[in-house]
Amino acid sequence: MASPELASATATDQANPVDVLRRVFGYDSFRGTQQEIIGHVVSGGDALVLMPTGGGKSLCYQIPALVRPGVGVVVSPLIALMQDQVDALEELGVRAGFLNSTQDHAQRRSTEQAFLAGELDVLYLAPERLKLDTTLDLLDRGEVSVFAIDEAHCVAQWGHDFRPDYLELSVLHRRYPDVPRIALTATATPATREEIAERLQLTEARHFVADFDRPNIQYRIAPKNDPRKQLLKLLQDEHPGDAGIVYRLSRAEVERTAEFLSSNGINALPYHAGLDKPTRAEHQSRFLREDGVVMVATIAFGMGIDKPDVRFVAHLDLPKSIEGYYQETGRAGRDGLPSTAWMAYGLQDVMQQRKMIDNSDGDEAHRRMLGRHLDSMLALCETVECRRSRLLAYFGQDAAQPCGNCDTCLTPPESWDGTVAAQKLLSTIVRLKRERNQKFGAGQIIDILRGKNTTKVEQFQHAELSVFGVGSDLGDNEWRGVIRQLLAQGLLAVEGDYGTLVLTDVSGEVLRREDPRQVWLRTEPKRTPQAKAKAKDTKRAPQEMPDEAEPVFQKLRAWRMETAREEGKAPFIIFHDATLRQIAAVQPTTLDELAAISGVGEGKLNRYGQAVLAALAAPEEE
Structure with missing residues (x-):
């Protein structure tokens, strides 16, 4: 608990959010829509807030909690981080506490008594506790100033981090109709936003959508070519000694990547659900409390991590959706200083994700939704336009001009007419099916196109096909790029456990003899963008220290x-x-x-x- 001297700093300013901002948090002015949101909630209104990671969401409920009479109750799924959140508030002189399953009876009892006595300004609760009658009875007996539902995207069925416990939070509207509620998330499309409002019974709430742009983050996507070595070069050349997060899809890759980085002098730790709880807690604590730690993790790690000096977020596997990608990359540069969002991406990523969708649980509608998420992610990877503009457009925000701080702006990629190459590749798949009743994956099809006399080509007598060798003008990597981009454009599909390539309903548009559909493909840049390039938007770029x-x-x-x-x-x-x-x-x-x-x-x-x-x-x- 905060000392009485510090606690009094909040009590004397309870009518003026601007004074609370200055005296408690040390800032002279609000950012963006913060003041409007806070004023709306202080006056008793409900709000649904979309604001990027690092945009200052927490102030939008912390200041109403300090200004309105009673205790602000924050519903958060981040049990492992509640102690750090409470510590951060107490450093500011705010009286804070939490209730979750990590506490013993005496600790919970002490916090409950402080709540009932009005000795708290903010109380954090895990969502599952609101299913308990004892918790609701406790709230009935105290005075609640505001309910804040953090990480509100967890309520969306098709969101990137669905939590069933969040569906129960509509009880707050029914049981406490006079207490304002504010739901907050960093990522939601307009459709997801409507779903959040409906499930939380916030349909009458005012929506606040902040600027999604994070101009200090440089977005870069590189062709995958030994991704662990590519990552090591990035860390050694651009981020020596920096804290960062590396995301991998599987636990095994988390372990292998962390071991590889450690063996090359990087202070790297693994984090995934297969580790025991004490190890996960220790690694998370080291990441938060030490400088220069690199966390290699599955996406189970990172939500709610308030560490402001994460200088890079790297993906060595393709994220499933733009929502997930934006949420994860947003953990870099929360302090507004230059940071990097880097990804290595290749053909195998596309095929793996398509296969995962085909084998996923759920009905056809669910698989179609996953497919649309992946298509949007692939479009971001393959775009020849400004990546930031494409990213912002996904969330319904227009960019006035190219950003000047992503790889496609710094080293604009060339595009080429790949119609003939696409016809050659699609024709090979057709002939294998029609003449041999066979289907193969990318490797064999590329060998046929390039006219390679491999053992497998000889075994299946593929040198006799009329398409054998018609693609010798392109190399293996170039053909892999063609396949990757045709998959991204929906002109090619992956089928079965062995990743065989098949045509789609629109492949015929490319193969028709007269007026074929033109296929434009991206040429990968020959050089990489300069590290630490500055954003064009200098009015929002951080001030450099002398x-x-x-x-x-x-x-x-x-x-x-x-x-x-x-x-x-x-x-x-x-x-x-x-x-x-x-x-x-x-x-x-x-x-x-x-x-x-x-x-x-x-x-x-x-x-x-x-x-x-x-x-x-x-x-x-x-």
């Missing part, structure tokens, strides 16, 4: 790490890197000057102000 301030910044980081270890907290809970950079640039000499720095609220000034000034005044080490 070079001469770098030693001061590193001194402050060392002080922060030592303090975090002493207090058993994640360093970013004390101060974000962005705040330390401002302090290093300004080098304040008084508490008043320090208080003017963004991110230094009254609670942190009281707790750490003198120590920061002492660290600044300390002589440089020889």
Whole structure:
């Protein structure tokens, strides 16, 4: 619990959100739609908020919780992170607590008593606790200022992280009709947004859709060619010593990739559901509390991770949807500083995802939905246009101009008329089926096209086919690119457990003799974009710290790490890197000057102000 001195910082400003923002959180002004959202909720209105990761969603319910009478109740699926969330609020002087299954009876009882006595400002609950009559009875006996439903996309049946417990949250509307509710998520298409509103009985709520753009993130997708080595080069060349997340599809690949990085001098840890709970907790704690840790994980890791200085997110397997990709890449650069979203992508990814959809549980409608998600993801990978523009368009937002900070802007790819190549490939599949009643995967079809006399070609006498050798003008990798892009365009499909290639309903449009459908294909760039390229949108790009301030910044980081270890907290809970950079640039000499720095609220000034000034005044080490 926060000390009485710190807690009083919130109590005296309970009529003015702007004063609470400045004194408690240390910011001079709201960002984007924050002020409008907060004002709406403070006045008793319900809200559905879409705001990108790092956009400041938490303030949209934390400030109403401090301004309105009672306790703000936050429903969050992130049990493993609740302690860190409470620690972060208590650093600000906010009285916070949580109730979940990790506590013993005495801990739960103490938190419940604090809630009933009005000694909390914010209470975190896991969604499954709201199915318990004892929890609802507790809320009945206390005073609730606002209900916040975080990670609200979990309620969407076709979302990327469906949680059945969230379906029960409509009880809040029925049982507490006079308490405003705010549901928040970082990713939702218009259709998903409507589903969230319907399932949570927020159909009358006001919708707030923030700007989805994260101009500090550089989006890059590279052709897959030994992806672990490609990843290692990215980390060594562009992100030495940086914290980051690497996503893999399977547990086995998580383990292999973490071991590979570790053997090459990278401080990498694995995280997946197959590890025992203590190991997962230890690895998560190290990622949050140490600098420069790289977490290699399945998508089970990352939701709700508030670590602001994640400098890169890398995907070595194709995500299933743009929603998932955007949510995962959004964990980079929450502090607004330059960060990288990098993916290695190849033909096998497409075939694997198609196969997973064919073998997935659920009815035909479910598989069609998964197919549409994948098609949108493939379109993003194969686009020759600005990737950021394509990404924003998926969420219904128009980009005024190309961003200048993605690979297709930095090194614009060329496109070529691949109609003849597509006809050759599709004709090969037709002839195998018609003349031999055979179906094969990509490797054998490429060997036929290139006229290779392999053992398998000889076994099946494929050299006798009229199409044998008609594709010798392209190399193996080029044909793989053709197949990958035809799959992405729906002109080719994958069938069965062995990944055989078959035609689709629209393949005939390319094969017809007269006026065939033209097929344009992307030529992969020969060079990679320069690292750390700056966004064109300079008005929102982060301010660079002067070079001469770098030693001061590193001194402050060392002080922060030592303090975090002493207090058993994640360093970013004390101060974000962005705040330390401002302090290093300004080098304040008084508490008043320090208080003017963004991110230094009254609670942190009281707790750490003198120590920061002492660290600044300390002589440089020889």
